[in-house]
Amino acid sequence: MALTAMDIYKLLPKTNCGDCGTPTCLAFAMQLANKNASLDDCPHASDEAKDTLASASQPPVRLIKVGAGDKEIEIGNETVMFRHEETFHHACGLAVQISDELSDEEADKEIEKINNLWFERVGEMIGVELIAIKETSRDAEQFAGVVKKVVEDSKQAPVLMSYNPEIIGKAFELVSGLAEAKPLIYAANEDNYEQMVEIAKKHDVALVAYAEGLEALADLTAKIADLDFKNIVLDSGSRDALDVLNDTTQIRRQGLKNNFRPLGYPTIAFATEDDKEEVVVKASTYVAKYAGIVVIKGDEPWQVLPLLALRQNIYTDPRVPPTIEPGVYEVGEVGPDSPVLLTTNFALTYFTVLAEVEASRIPAYILSVDTEGQSVLTAYSSENLNAEDAAKAMNSSGLKDKLNHSEIIIPGYVAVMSGSLEAESGWSVKVGPREAGGLPNYLKEYTS
């Protein structure tokens, strides 16, 4: 939580000596509040003032990195409770949990399946970024064997799940490249935290702190912080949707509203029941409400796809209308007689149209007109989509040189502008379907 100038002023010596280069302590406090000065400039500042300022300047929810290279994800560093207040900054990681008791063959199959849980959606690659290997074998070599496969063969960063520091430590010895892969260790608890912190420090990786209830969890992370380790992810032990919701909400608030350091870390939540549908129900809750990492049991695309789409939605920055570059886009093997479709440069509209054109398997040109990122109807009513600008875009697009016709298909919602668009542009205008979903049928008829 940011300190005000008054908060800072109270911490200063109030002698107005001017050694900081500013005539008064108050003026200096104002500069500090605006981040235009550093407390180091005041030679008389107390240790208390230094501590308070240092902790206030840390992000309220610590930024944690898991994985390395193109498998790296960042979580935490969130600043708001509701996305409309600013935005949610770091999309939660999605992990699929597997057992360390899988046979070699089973593990290979499983990894291959999880590798395929990556999809392109509205111009973005989205997928499962983590594999959580849960140790139940009590066998360090068995565990390391599966971890090795994940490190070598998967597209995911590993989460090492065992409360046994020996098994975790051994995995780092046995699997070359594991430390470099920057796994997340799960988990330190009241009994093992000293050894776990030692391992996490040695390999410079993040560590989950597990305790039941927020009080015990804060005690644990405070002890871990005393060991000078802060690369922490929180697990409050709740597994029921209602309890997790309450805990993740309270933890986020403790960071943002209280600047309470022991809970100022991202969280991990588990939807690991056997019922495949229930996994989707619970995990959706955790994606929407504040989890930093969501671990699921289940590797079916129908389970994962809605969670990925939800994450994409929730973590969309509401401050920026998602836009694409206006201009001509070619879909498929276009030729001079290919149809031309007009749409806006609102990304969601464009990608929806694109997907339908692709599905139709009919090569076509899409002309994206600059509507300042507004959708068809909004742009039309705010006049960001009008006949004059659309005509200009059509005639300056270079399409005429590529085509042996001058016919354009406009969205059904703006059928009313077809007359004025014909007059402005000199093209002939056809009215397409209202919803992009009608495009495949429309295009089939259009081209036949």
Place this chain on the structure above:
Amino acid sequence: MTIERVTRKWKNSINVVTIGNDENKVQVGGETTLPFLHDEGEMPHKPVIALEVYDQVPDTWTDSLLETLGDVVKDPVEWAKKGKELGVDLISLRLTKHALEENPTSPKECAELAKAVSDATNLPLIVWGTGDKEPDNDMYPAVSQALAGQQCLFGSATEDNYKTLAATCIADGHNIISESPIDINICKQVNVLVSDMGFPLDKLVIFSANGPLGYGLEYAYSIMERTRLAALGGDKLMAMPIIANIGPEVQRAKEVKASVEEYPEWGSQKERGIGWEVATAVTYLQAGTDILTMCNPEAIKLVQEYIDGLMAAKK
């Protein structure tokens, strides 16, 4: 270490809206807290589910869903009875045939159908038009009258079409859905317009024309959160329960429509339909939705269990 819990206390509560008559009534709203944070206030009424029933087989739905629902989709009364079996709280009846260009049904036929659905299920009704002004305004008075005293929920009043609906619902004692296109200012505006007609604010439910998961869900999600925060903070013109259109919207999503042949990498279409509907419902519940309208029987069961779990007193 003791933790000073950060709790949010609110000065206003959401209106309680009663749908149905003395025998079958369902109540929604009344919250004095954000969704499911029971430590901070009351959620006296659980969120409820309405089964979507159309007066003709929806031509844009997936075969997968239509097969799951079976032959009942050909008969709205039988379809509605399925809702009874599923234990839903309400029926969401969509009247569409009166707006057909060819052979539209008459207002009287609409009224007979609505009455038949109501009689066959004895569940409280939500009745929607299509949004086509003229046919809807011809239909509303007849249907409203036929259901007089049932205290149904009629949808929907919009910025450009609210007068007929408001007048007829005042006369027959129904509730109204106030609809706005994902816009918080218009939402408030419609509430003002309808209440200026003499319609009581505590018989309104808000609908913000939400999209399905993956297709602009985040806009409606944030509008709902903002609406709810404003209402709890004291804005009486926003303090209505919220309805979200789940099932029919989900049927528009490509990830639900596409067959396994088209997208083998997406897996079973049947399961995809369930997953998409469930995830959409769960997310809108987290934003403050009080009434969900749903299609898929499997998804309905899962969300019913989910709601029960979230409403269970905290240990």
